[in-house]
Amino acid sequence: MRLSSIVFLVALLVGGPAFADAGLRDRAKELFQPIPSAPPAIPGETATPEKLALGKMLYFEPRLSETHDISCADCHNLSMGGVDGGALSGGHNAQLAGREVLTVLNAIFNKAQYWDGRAADLSDQVVNSVMANPKAMLKTRGGPMPINPTEHAAAKQRAVELFKGIPGYVAAFKLAFPEQSDPVAYANIGRAIALFEATLITPDAPFDRWLKGDDQALSDAQKDGLKLFIDKGCVTCHNGVNVGGGMYARFGVVKQPSAEFLPPDDWGRYAVTKAIADKYAFKVPSLRNVELTAPYFHTGATFDLKKAVALMGESQLGIELGADETDKIVAFLDSLTGRQPEVVLPILPPRTGPPAL
Amino acid sequence: MRLSSIVFLVALLVGGPAFADAGLRDRAKELFQPIPSAPPAIPGETATPEKLALGKMLYFEPRLSETHDISCADCHNLSMGGVDGGALSGGHNAQLAGREVLTVLNAIFNKAQYWDGRAADLSDQVVNSVMANPKAMLKTRGGPMPINPTEHAAAKQRAVELFKGIPGYVAAFKLAFPEQSDPVAYANIGRAIALFEATLITPDAPFDRWLKGDDQALSDAQKDGLKLFIDKGCVTCHNGVNVGGGMYARFGVVKQPSAEFLPPDDWGRYAVTKAIADKYAFKVPSLRNVELTAPYFHTGATFDLKKAVALMGESQLGIELGADETDKIVAFLDSLTGRQPEVVLPILPPRTGPPAL
Known part of the structure; x- marks a missing residue:
């Protein structure tokens, strides 16, 4: 037996795989x-607890969709690796399929968002996905949004008006963006959700x-x-x-x-x-x-x-x-499956009184 | 001033509202x-941690629906008082409306389930609601299930087969029902979810x-x-x-x-x-x-x-x-709004390999 073989055997017995792994x-x-x-910072943003709390509420908010029944969490399900298990985007409902949902987990580390990279960052992605009716978007293979510019602006305005009509949200936006005089604003929805999503690592x-x-x-x-x-x-x-x-x-x-x-x-x-x-x-x-x-x-x-x-x-x-x-x-x-985020469901403020929409 | 008035005034000053409240x-x-x-017991059931863990997984499990996209939590949203905020059952999607969703919170204390009391208990309600495609059910005003008996049996079987094809679920059912030789069974889905729901007080x-x-x-x-x-x-x-x-x-x-x-x-x-x-x-x-x-x-x-x-x-x-x-x-x-359940989202086991369905 040659010396190198002996060294190798000894290494296996003593150092075990450590030697081999180096x-x-x-x-x-x-x-x-x-x-x-720890979650990475988003350039230009400060992740205050109030912003994160608002972002989490909005992430789970079905009323953010035009039909009031789809939240970010429905397709980016945090119980299912940040995807939908193929329910809408593949599987036996493939007639609805555009492109398969990409996971929100660790999305902050991606160079760009969507399969075609059409959103530069999470905030862009949020605003894009929210404004397209997600169910309609799924039918377009993730291509151009199926909403014309006029309708797009109107849908933005409806979302803002809805939140302005919910006292719990008015308070939450104020706490999250205390420096702004009119914090229930569309851009803040994207900012808050993106900050929450950056914690999903x-x-x-x-x-x-x-x-x-x-x-x-x-x-x-x-x-x-x-x-x-x-x-x-x-x-x-x-x-x-x-x-x-x-x-x-x-x-x-x-x-x-x-x-x-x-x-x-x-x-x-x-x-x-x-x-x-x-x-x-x-x-x-x-x-x-x-x-x-x-x-x-x-x-x-x-x-x-x-x-x-x-x-x-x-x-x-x-x-x-x-x-x-x-x-x-x-x-x-x-071996790439990491510790999943422990997410306590937020409590969403009720809409009461005559409908704001 | 009469004596009784003096006593009343003193009581207001000293005992304050206590006197008035008695x-x-x-x-x-x-x-x-x-x-x-603490949650009440369900007669004949023992709420082990393993049963509750399984029940919570199933409560949040969209694959329990035939379309794999509706979980109990979608209509009985624990972020929204255990209801859906009117998205499917009222509001501007009223064309879908059957009857308004009833809250799952404290449902364990109700005499019967559904607006018409057609389910005697939570387990019955679960099995009823799961087996009807919820979206279809919403169109029938909560009346007779829109599934014929043959299809009903087949849908039950499909749900069981799905879970049998997911190793994480096989393990979870075994832990929850260790005394059973074939624990991935339809009745156990209702039992486990009902036990979890009984904790939602x-x-x-x-x-x-x-x-x-x-x-x-x-x-x-x-x-x-x-x-x-x-x-x-x-x-x-x-x-x-x-x-x-x-x-x-x-x-x-x-x-x-x-x-x-x-x-x-x-x-x-x-x-x-x-x-x-x-x-x-x-x-x-x-x-x-x-x-x-x-x-x-x-x-x-x-x-x-x-x-x-x-x-x-x-x-x-x-x-x-x-x-x-x-x-x-x-x-x-x-003043009837109580402490909402603090719910940590479960992590659902992935379906891998060739589809079981």
Whole structure:
């Protein structure tokens, strides 16, 4: 037995996986960062408790929709990984489907919002999504809003008037924006909700604990999966703090997926940039909590994460992953499930007296 | 000055309202009971933490509906007094309206469930409401379920199969019903949700604190309102722990309200008993948290509690209340708002792999 083999065996017996993990961890730390334990700041905003309280109320407020029955929390369900489990956006209600709902969890770390990146930040996303009737929006493949500018302005005004007619909201807006003389204003809705959403992060995933030095946080299969995830090239697009969310990529760059996964009439990022290079490009989704966010792809075409991984290998990397490789990569992806936000339901102020609308 | 007047003045100065409250409190205690501080037991059930955890998951579970997008919490919104603010059942979506949603808060204390009392208890109500597609049910004025028996059985089976396909649910049902060999069973869904719902009580309302001896818990206007509530006869129907919820009464017994409030095609309790005496009879709703549960009546025809009180006076008691009287009664009703349950959102297990449905 050669000396190097003896050293290796001793290392396995004494240092265990620590020795073996060091190299992998060094490579991983160049590609990924853990979710921070505290929510990041939004530039130009101060997250006061009053703003966060208002933002949480509005996040759970069904009366923010024109039909008074859809809140942010309905599609970005905080019991379900920040998505809707495919109810409206995929699954057997696919006739309603535009694009699959993207999770609100860790969305603050994404480069831009929506599959086509048409909202620069969370506040933009909120204002966009609220003003479009979400159910109608779902029918448009996330494209241009189905509301004309006149109606758009009127809908904004109706939302503001509604809140002005609810004393509990008038008080909450005043507390959140004490420096403003007329705080029940449309822009403040987006600001408050965005600040609340920035708190919806999921630290302490096994992968993050491992990144920080806890060798036991990942199983051997998960470490093998991570190696494959790096070596096969998945990290080309899925990297950074969100293991994705940082760039756009054409879906089907090597091999075009079937229409179920890539419907020909949804040109993705092209709708925003009108650049031909962006045809069929989509934001690379974050893989944080991917275990919880089925169904997958912008179409929500499958609930099967193994199938999703295999398809990515074929369409983006031109490789056929073996079943064992897919299993290991999925094992690694499961290590991206972090501590879910503990959310106490807000109590929403009642509308009383004659209707404001 | 006569002696009795002097005694009265001294009492006002020394004992203050305590003296004045004693008589009113004695009368009130014969008519009402406070909400207990701990949830009541359900006969024949043991509320283990595991059953309650499962019940809470199922309460927030949109996949329990056939369309996978409506949970109990959508219509019985725990941010909104246990109702939907009129979104589906009244308000400007009235074209969908069947009957106004009744609050789940303190529902455990009602004699029966639904406006027509067709469910004997919470477990029955759950099974009824889940099996009817709630959106379809809303179109039938809460009458016979719009699902035929064959479809009913098939829908039950689909729900059970769905949960059997989600490992997290299989584990949760096993923990909740450890004595059963096949715990993912339809009846257990109703049992678990009913147990969770029984915890949704709102103790410590100002009125309850006053009933227990805290004279300061009610304002003078609220005490005047309580007196009127008793003297004018409201207590004939609105009494007991839930200030209602204990009996059926014909709506319009003295004077028939307009069709907006009492549509001629909804015969109420008659649909259950087929007794002509029950034509247009409805369960007397609980007035607990009534401040939070607008819009009012089985039609959700008004958000204005003063208008609702005035109409009740006319239609049920044949009296015309003065504006001051209505104001005081509403002030009293506002004292029925209790401590809302603090609900931490459950995390629901993901469906993964090929669809079970």
